[in-house]
Amino acid sequence: MSDLLLRGGRPxxxxxxxxxxxxxxxxxxxxxxxxxLAAPAGGEVIDLxxxxxxxxxxxxHCHLDKxxxxxxxxxxxxxxxxxxxxxxxxxxxxxxxxxxxxxxxANLLRIMAAHGTSFVRSHVDIDPDVGLGGVAAVRAAAERNxxxxxxxxxxxxxxxxxxxxxxxxxxxxxxxxxxEVVGGLDPAGYDGDPVAQLDLLFDLADRxxxxxxxxxxxxxxxxxxxxxxxxxxxxxxxxxxxVVISHAYAMGEQAPxxxxxxxxxxxxxxxxxxxxxxxxxxxxxxxxxRAAGALLALGNDGIRDLWTPFGDGDxxxxxxxxxxxxxxxxxADLELALYAATYGGAQVLGLGEYGLTAGAPADLVVVAAxxxxxxxxxxxxRRMVVKRGRVVARTGQLLAH
Amino acid sequence: MSDLLLRGGRPxxxxxxxxxxxxxxxxxxxxxxxxxLAAPAGGEVIDLxxxxxxxxxxxxHCHLDKxxxxxxxxxxxxxxxxxxxxxxxxxxxxxxxxxxxxxxxANLLRIMAAHGTSFVRSHVDIDPDVGLGGVAAVRAAAERNxxxxxxxxxxxxxxxxxxxxxxxxxxxxxxxxxxEVVGGLDPAGYDGDPVAQLDLLFDLADRxxxxxxxxxxxxxxxxxxxxxxxxxxxxxxxxxxxVVISHAYAMGEQAPxxxxxxxxxxxxxxxxxxxxxxxxxxxxxxxxxRAAGALLALGNDGIRDLWTPFGDGDxxxxxxxxxxxxxxxxxADLELALYAATYGGAQVLGLGEYGLTAGAPADLVVVAAxxxxxxxxxxxxRRMVVKRGRVVARTGQLLAH
Numbered sequence: 001m002s003d004l005l006l007r008g009g010r011p012x013x014x015x016x017x018x019x020x021x022x023x024x025x026x027x028x029x030x031x032x033x034x035x036x037l038a039a040p041a042g043g044e045v046i047d048l049x050x051x052x053x054x055x056x057x058x059x060x061h062c063h064l065d066k067x068x069x070x071x072x073x074x075x076x077x078x079x080x081x082x083x084x085x086x087x088x089x090x091x092x093x094x095x096x097x098x099x100x101x102x103x104x105x106a107n108l109l110r111i112m113a114a115h116g117t118s119f120v121r122s123h124v125d126i127d128p129d130v131g132l133g134g135v136a137a138v139r140a141a142a143e144r145n146x147x148x149x150x151x152x153x154x155x156x157x158x159x160x161x162x163x164x165x166x167x168x169x170x171x172x173x174x175x176x177x178x179x180e181v182v183g184g185l186d187p188a189g190y191d192g193d194p195v196a197q198l199d200l201l202f203d204l205a206d207r208x209x210x211x212x213x214x215x216x217x218x219x220x221x222x223x224x225x226x227x228x229x230x231x232x233x234x235x236x237x238x239x240x241x242x243v244v245i246s247h248a249y250a251m252g253e254q255a256p257x258x259x260x261x262x263x264x265x266x267x268x269x270x271x272x273x274x275x276x277x278x279x280x281x282x283x284x285x286x287x288x289x290r291a292a293g294a295l296l297a298l299g300n301d302g303i304r305d306l307w308t309p310f311g312d313g314d315x316x317x318x319x320x321x322x323x324x325x326x327x328x329x330x331x332a333d334l335e336l337a338l339y340a341a342t343y344g345g346a347q348v349l350g351l352g353e354y355g356l357t358a359g360a361p362a363d364l365v366v367v368a369a370x371x372x373x374x375x376x377x378x379x380x381x382r383r384m385v386v387k388r389g390r391v392v393a394r395t396g397q398l399l400a401h
Numbered sequence: 402m403s404d405l406l407l408r409g410g411r412p413x414x415x416x417x418x419x420x421x422x423x424x425x426x427x428x429x430x431x432x433x434x435x436x437x438l439a440a441p442a443g444g445e446v447i448d449l450x451x452x453x454x455x456x457x458x459x460x461x462h463c464h465l466d467k468x469x470x471x472x473x474x475x476x477x478x479x480x481x482x483x484x485x486x487x488x489x490x491x492x493x494x495x496x497x498x499x500x501x502x503x504x505x506x507a508n509l510l511r512i513m514a515a516h517g518t519s520f521v522r523s524h525v526d527i528d529p530d531v532g533l534g535g536v537a538a539v540r541a542a543a544e545r546n547x548x549x550x551x552x553x554x555x556x557x558x559x560x561x562x563x564x565x566x567x568x569x570x571x572x573x574x575x576x577x578x579x580x581e582v583v584g585g586l587d588p589a590g591y592d593g594d595p596v597a598q599l600d601l602l603f604d605l606a607d608r609x610x611x612x613x614x615x616x617x618x619x620x621x622x623x624x625x626x627x628x629x630x631x632x633x634x635x636x637x638x639x640x641x642x643x644v645v646i647s648h649a650y651a652m653g654e655q656a657p658x659x660x661x662x663x664x665x666x667x668x669x670x671x672x673x674x675x676x677x678x679x680x681x682x683x684x685x686x687x688x689x690x691r692a693a694g695a696l697l698a699l700g701n702d703g704i705r706d707l708w709t710p711f712g713d714g715d716x717x718x719x720x721x722x723x724x725x726x727x728x729x730x731x732x733a734d735l736e737l738a739l740y741a742a743t744y745g746g747a748q749v750l751g752l753g754e755y756g757l758t759a760g761a762p763a764d765l766v767v768v769a770a771x772x773x774x775x776x777x778x779x780x781x782x783r784r785m786v787v788k789r790g791r792v793v794a795r796t797g798q799l800l801a802h
Contacts, residue, residue, distance in 0.1 A: 072771060073770075073771040073772055073774070073775040075731065075732040075772075075774065076730040076731045076732070077731075078730075081728075279725055279726075279728060280725075280726060280728065304778070304779065308730065309730055309735065309774070309775075309778035309779075310721065310724075310725055310730075310778050310779075312779070312780065320711065323711075324680055324681075324711055325680075325681060327482075327680060327681065329477040329479075329709065329710055329711075330476065330477050330478075331476040331477070334710065369474075370473065370474040371474055373474070373476065373710070374474040374710075377705070377710035377711050378705065378710075378713070379713065
């Protein structure tokens with residue numbers, strides 16, 4: 001059943017006060033949004049009683065191949081606070097814990113969908129030890145849950161690219177096999193040769209028509225300097241709109257003037273950022289990005305894995321955490337956090353068709369909140385989740401099909 | 402019904418691995434914890450199937466008189482980032498919004514109880530404008546929900562004490578009327594005369610047999626200097642174990658050596674701290690306090706009020722937020738956060754009888770988690786909440802009685 005009339009909800013179109021309207025769905029797509037729409041022939045009619053309707057959430061940065069979701073509790077064991085500690089621990093223990101696991105990844109995708117996420121970009125570790133095993137596992141998980149959520153993969157050199165011989169060839173193999181995005185990792189601070197890594201990434205993107213998404217934890221001037229390298233290459237290669245810097249901790253640390261300068265450069269070059277607001281890491285300043293016209297998305301990052309014991313896969317909660325960490329408290333600012341978890345995510349990932357308008361896939365979430373700002377601040381209950389016109393969850397629980 | 406046998410749960414006794422045991426309850430108190438206990442005559446038997454059992458949560462710092470919980474969405478309006486901005490806005494708008502409200506406070510107490518909180522310390526604003534209206538409202542809310550949660554009040558000079566003539570007399574009246582705790586507010590940074598405010602607070606505590614709980618947002622050396630003033634007076638007046646510094650932002654900012662020095666002084670003087678980990682404010686370092694033997698409790702602080710649009714009244718989530726903010730990730734450290742939300746809270750508030758042992762009130766929470774650390778990290782589902790031997794909530798929902 002993908003023909004549906006959602007009657008009398010209040011769809012959130014950014015910039016407008018949500019007003020009561022019907023949403024008609026045929027063949028899994030929204031066919032009309034407006035007053036007094038007729039039910040599709042033979043379609044189901046669901047009365048929303050004025051409830052707020054959001055487009056499906058976009059989790060623009062997670063690591064499905066690493067999660068232990070649904071398995072027994074695994075005490076945290078990284079043994080150290082640095083990135084290198086965590087990378088080493090992750091590689092050391094993954095096989096013992098059965099990672100990468102299609103089952104755990106599928107468990108997490110299901111809870112993400114129950115919370116209202118309809119699109120996920122997942123990084124997948126690739127290195128000479130694990131090879132493309134993570135790609136296979138996450139693809140299997142995504143296939144099993146293809147009716148709940150769409151998944152895009154990033155071929156991610158978690159162990160380094162220049163520093164780890166053999167990885168570049170594996171990334172190329174993954175892209176040749178249809179992985180949509182090529183990933184990078186701290187070209188300077190971790191990989192030790194920023195020019196070589198970035199040249200390689202942009203070359204792979206060009207050869208395979210892939211997008212680029214670079215983990216950039218490097219702090220201070222070292223981080224900002226690499227943003228410029230990335231912006232320069234993006235302009236030079238014509239990849240505007242297809243390049244993302246994930247985490248971008250240094251951006252959150254800059255003084256406001258420098259943040260504005262960087263955001264303007266990103267906007268001009270067509271480079272987006274993704275922030276996750278995990279733990280105490282700096283958050284990309286949401287208002288500054290918006291004012292400059294630079295694109296920003298949100299993601300959950302690691303969820304209950306060897307990197308962190310925390311996380312629940314809920315993008316509305318993630319938006320609320322970002323709002324908390326970035327001091328977004330007035331309604332207009334809270335809406336920016338929600339925007340980043342929805343429309344912003346769709347822009348950053350380049351989802352062409354998205355939103356609560358005719359022609360877009362009918363991916364949406366009905367929430368118990370008076371306004372979009374209230375939904376973020378109060379992490380509103382998800383009354384109903386619709387994926388491609390099918391009701392897949394109610395009150396946070398997936399429906400059996 | 403307050404006679405009960407909880408069969409086969411795993412009660413959490415800090416320092417021990419939770420092992421399967423029965424918990425017998427008669428007259429609202431735990432009468433025995435052990436193997437193969439007999440059901441009290443005529444009592445209900447509930448099989449816990451090995452589920453983890455925690456003592457009821459202690460919310461050691463909240464503001465029931467300020468909440469708008471359950472009312473229509475009120476966009477944030479403080480108009481400025483400073484403490485003075487928020488105080489002024491709160492006083493300006495409270496009447497218009499019907500605050501203080503026994504109904505809103507009752508709404509919040511009910512959701513707190515549904516999440517498993519069994520004891521609440523609430524500050525209540527007192528000033529010449531609102532008088533003792535907040536005390537009356539919160540008392541009414543507490544009385545309506547006396548079967549769900551115990552509430553202790555702090556007579557809190559939110560508008561200043563030395564700086565606001567007439568307030569001291571009202572605090573005295575509140576204490577004379579049975580309010581248990583006298584509150585303070587930034588004796589230096591806000592009130593402008595730290596010696597005068599502290600002398601007044603300790604004198605009121607002495608005269609009325611009250612405890613003391615001082616909001617201390619002052620940062621850096623100014624904050625730490627006042628911790629010393631408070632410790633000195635606590636020693637001098639014999640009020641050890643009855644004095645709390647709430648928020649203590651400066652403590653979270655100090656270098657580790659200074660944090661240790663302060664924590665040792667607090668432990669020696671019998672002064673506790675309460676941290677709320679709200680927004681981006683510094684968090685009192687949980688491990689440092691524990692290592693020094695200084696007491697620490699947690700609280701939700703403001704919840705959906707004129708100060709903040711955020712908050713949900715869930716103390717297990719608050720413990721998880723504190724863990725996130727204080728980088729508590731290994732199991733032993735996650736347990737410290739849970740300890741602060743339970744046993745630590747009971748110690749700080751001076752609840753004599755508390756915990757999962759014979760003689761204590763049967764206030765407990767059954768959670769869906771393998772270990773205490775997993776409960777904090779994953780913000781485990783609350784399967785059942787028991788208050789004084791009565792099941793009051795299941796799966797996060799209050800039961801009708």
